[in-house]
Amino acid sequence: MKITFSQPSLPGKGTIVAGILEGKKLTPTARDLDERTSGAISKAISASRFTGKANELLDVMAPAGIEAERILLLGLGSPDKLDAASAETLGGTIFGHLGGSGQKVAAVAIDGIEGGVVDAVTVAAHLGFGAELAAYRFDKYRTSEKADQKPSLAELQVMVDDAAKARRTFGPLQKVADGVRLARDLVWEPANVLYPETLAEQARQLADLGVEVQVLEEERLRELGMGALLGVAQGSTRPPYVVVMHWRGSERGANKQPVAFVGKGVTFDTGGISLKPAGGMEDMKWDMGGAAAVIGLMKALAGRKAKVNAVGIVGLVENMPSGTAQRPGDVVRSMSGQTIEVINTDAEGRLVLADVIWYVRDRFKPRAIIDLATLTGAIIISLGHHNAGLFSNDDALADRLLASGKAVGETLWRMPLGEEYAKQIKSDIADIKNVGGREGGSVTAAEFLKKFVGDTPWAHLDIAGVTWSSKAKPTVPKGGTGFGVRLLDRYVADACES
Ligand code: BES
Ligand code: MN
Ligand code: ZN
Numbered sequence: 001m002k003i004t005f006s007q008p009s010l011p012g013k014g015t016i017v018a019g020i021l022e023g024k025k026l027t028p029t030a031r032d033l034d035e036r037t038s039g040a041i042s043k044a045i046s047a048s049r050f051t052g053k054a055n056e057l058l059d060v061m062a063p064a065g066i067e068a069e070r071i072l073l074l075g076l077g078s079p080d081k082l083d084a085a086s087a088e089t090l091g092g093t094i095f096g097h098l099g100g101s102g103q104k105v106a107a108v109a110i111d112g113i114e115g116g117v118v119d120a121v122t123v124a125a126h127l128g129f130g131a132e133l134a135a136y137r138f139d140k141y142r143t144s145e146k147a148d149q150k151p152s153l154a155e156l157q158v159m160v161d162d163a164a165k166a167r168r169t170f171g172p173l174q175k176v177a178d179g180v181r182l183a184r185d186l187v188w189e190p191a192n193v194l195y196p197e198t199l200a201e202q203a204r205q206l207a208d209l210g211v212e213v214q215v216l217e218e219e220r221l222r223e224l225g226m227g228a229l230l231g232v233a234q235g236s237t238r239p240p241y242v243v244v245m246h247w248r249g250s251e252r253g254a255n256k257q258p259v260a261f262v263g264k265g266v267t268f269d270t271g272g273i274s275l276k277p278a279g280g281m282e283d284m285k286w287d288m289g290g291a292a293a294v295i296g297l298m299k300a301l302a303g304r305k306a307k308v309n310a311v312g313i314v315g316l317v318e319n320m321p322s323g324t325a326q327r328p329g330d331v332v333r334s335m336s337g338q339t340i341e342v343i344n345t346d347a348e349g350r351l352v353l354a355d356v357i358w359y360v361r362d363r364f365k366p367r368a369i370i371d372l373a374t375l376t377g378a379i380i381i382s383l384g385h386h387n388a389g390l391f392s393n394d395d396a397l398a399d400r401l402l403a404s405g406k407a408v409g410e411t412l413w414r415m416p417l418g419e420e421y422a423k424q425i426k427s428d429i430a431d432i433k434n435v436g437g438r439e440g441g442s443v444t445a446a447e448f449l450k451k452f453v454g455d456t457p458w459a460h461l462d463i464a465g466v467t468w469s470s471k472a473k474p475t476v477p478k479g480g481t482g483f484g485v486r487l488l489d490r491y492v493a494d495a496c497e498s
Pocket of ligand 1: 269271283287344346347348349374375376377378435436441464465
C-alpha cells in the first residue's frame with residue numbers, strides 16, 4: 001500500500017476518513033461534510049452508539065452531496081491523549097477496516113486536534129506509519145487466493161496542512177517499517193526455505209545499503225574454538241554460520257565504540273536428542289526471531305542512515321537429532337574456554353549465544369551488548385505475550401530499554417538476576433551446565449549468558465512470548481511480529497546517536 005501526504009481537499013472518489021472527538025464533537029472536516037451531506041453525519045452518529053472514543057468507527061455509505069463514495073467516521077478520543085503511538089493505532093485501525101473493504105483509495109482528514117501533546121505533522125506521519133505496519137501480510141505461498149480475498153486498499157492519502165514536513169517526518173519511519181517487514185518475513189518463512197545458509201544470504205543483502213557484512217563459515221568457527229555453537233549444529237546436515245553486520249554511521253567522539261546487537265538464529269529447533277513433543281513443534285521455525293530482529297534492525301539503521309556505530313551479529317544453526325547429534329551429558333568447550341555440560345540438548349540457544357557473545361566482545365570491545373533470543377518457554381509462563389523479559393547487569397541500560405519499549409509499544413518487563421540462580425547451573429563435571437532445573441528457568445538461562453559478557457554493560461531480551469502473535473493487534477497482524485526492531489531503533493535514536 002502506498003502512503004501519500006497532501007494538503008487538505010475534498011476527495012473526488014473512494015473513502016474520506018473524518019475524525020470525531022470524544023463526546024461526539026465534530027472536527028472542522030466532519031462539520032463541513034455534515035453540511036454538504038444535509039446532516040448525514042450527525043444523523044449517523046445519533047442513530048448509533050458512536051461517541052468519538054479513540055478507534056471507534058462508523059460507516060456512512062453513499063452519502064448524497066459529495067463525490068466520495070463513503071465516509072468513515074473515526075473516533076479520535078480526546079486531543080490531549082493523541083500522541084505518536086495513538087496516531088499509529090488510528091492508522092492501523094483505519095487499515096483494519098478499509099483494507100479489505102473493496103475501496104482502493106482513502107483520504108484521511110484529521111484536524112481540530114490543536115492543543116494536543118504532538119503537532120498535526122507528527123500525527124499525520126505516525127498515522128501513515130501505523131497503517132503501513134498494519135498492511136503487512138505474508139502471502140507468497142498462497143497460490144489460490146481470489147482477488148476478493150486480497151486487500152483492496154492501494155493508497156492511503158493523509159491530508160495535513162504542512163504535507164512536505166509530514167513527508168520528511170515519514171521518511172525515516174518508512175525505513176524502520178522496511179526493517180520490521182524484513183524481520184516479519186524472516187520469522188514467517190518455513191525452515192525448509194530458511195536455514196542457516198539462506199538466512200546468512202538474507203543478511204548479506206544488507207551490503208546493498210552500505211552495511212559491511214562478513215559471513216563466518218564452519219571452518220572459521222572451528223578455528224575460533226566455538227565448541228558450544230558447533231555442538232548444537234553437529235546434528236544437522238546444514239552447516240552453521242555466524243554473520244557480522246557492521247554499520248559505521250558514526251565513529252567519532254562518544255560514539256566511537258560500537259554498540260552490539262546479538263541474535264539467536266536457530267532456524268529450526270527440534271530439541272535435538274532431547275526431542276520436543278510433536279504438538280506445536282512447527283512453531284520452532286521462528287526460533288530465529290532474535291536474529292530476524294537484529295537483521296531487521298540493521299536494515300532500519302542503515303536505511304535511515306543512523307549516526308551510530310553498530311554491530312549486529314547472529315549465530316545461525318539448525319538443532320536436529322541424528323547419528324551425529326550431540327548427546328545429553330556431552331561436555332563442550334566454549335570459545336571463552338569455559339567448559340559446559342550439555343544436560344539437555346533443547347537448551348541450545350544459550351550454547352549458541354555463549355560463543356557469539358564472547359566473540360563480539362573479544363573482537364569489537366562494544367560499549368554495550370544487547371542480545372535478543374526466543375530463549376525459554378518459561379518466560380511465556382512468567383509474562384505471557386504482553387512483555388518480553390529484560391535481564392541486565394546495568395541499571396542505566398535497563399532503564400533506557402524499558403523507556404524505549406514503552407515509547408514504541410514493544411514493552412519489556414525487568415526480571416531478576418542473582419548469585420542464588422547462578423548456583424543452579426553449577427556442574428559436577430564441567431564449569432557450568434546448560435540447564436538449572438524448572439524453577440526460574442528464564443533467570444538461570446540469563447545467568448548462563450552472563451558468564452560470557454564479562455564486565456560489558458549487557459541486556460538480554462527473552463522474546464519467546466512476543467516474536468509470534470496468534471492474535472492481531474492494530475499495527476501488528478497475526479504471525480511474525482518483528483518485535484525488537486522498533487524497540488532497538490528507538491533505543492539507538494535516543495541513547496546512541498549524536
Ligand atoms: N526455543 C526454545 C524456547 C521457546 C519455547 C521459544 C517456546 C518459543 C516458544 C528453547 O530452545 C528451548 O527449547 N528451551 C527449553 C529450555 C529447557 C530445556 C531448559 C524450554 O523452554 O523448555
Ligand atoms: Mn530448544
Ligand atoms: Zn530454541
